Amino acid sequence: MEAKLYTRLGLESGKLLDAGAGSGYVAMYMARKGFDVQAIDTTLHHLKDAQENVKANRLQGKVAVSYGDYHNLSAFPAASFDGIYTMETFVHADDPNKVLKNFYCLLKPGGVLVLHDADFSRNSDNAAPHTRRQVQHRPETAIDD
Numbered sequence: 001m002e003a004k005l006y007t008r009l010g011l012e013s014g015k016l017l018d019a020g021a022g023s024g025y026v027a028m029y030m031a032r033k034g035f036d037v038q039a040i041d042t043t044l045h046h047l048k049d050a051q052e053n054v055k056a057n058r059l060q061g062k063v064a065v066s067y068g069d070y071h072n073l074s075a076f077p078a079a080s081f082d083g084i085y086t087m088e089t090f091v092h093a094d095d096p097n098k099v100l101k102n103f104y105c106l107l108k109p110g111g112v113l114v115l116h117d118a119d120f121s122r123n124s125d126n127a128a129p130h131t132r133r134q135v136q137h138r139p140e141t142a143i144d145d
């Protein structure tokens, strides 16, 4: 799935935010593709796993892991990421609109957001298809309440 996410991002380099990074495997995949990745998560044992995995794979210079809730991303400067993605994580949002606004603020103009979540509603009997949403930051576009 990370390969599809990478393709959807359509970027070759830059800084990415992995929002809800879990144990860090997707962030490490992106780091190996050449990106600098800021990985955030709210679950402490996932953060610990991610930090250990990043260290074990000697990717500390490419992946930064820190506590972060995508409902409050004020720790990061506006327009500081070339790309933002979620992998199986956006579905957990309590306030999806607020999260999308936060992502929008953090994207550089022209930056890319990819949300990758399983869609179990389409067919509950078989392997669940996945929906992927990719949008591009355009300064003239606003997200309404």
Ligand SMILES: C[S@@+](CC[C@H](N)C(=O)[O-])C[C@H]1O[C@@H](n2cnc3c(N)ncnc32)[C@H](O)[C@@H]1O
Binding pocket: 019, 020, 021, 022, 023, 024, 025, 026, 040, 041, 042, 043, 046, 068, 069, 070, 071, 086, 087, 088, 089, 092, 093
């Ligand atoms: C199903 S896991 C996916 C982890 C990782 N993206 C992957 O694909 O391996 C969902 C992750 O989202 C994190 N999460 C849930 N709510 C979050 C929030 N508000 N902000 C940041 N991360 C959150 C959880 O702690 C968990 O690690």
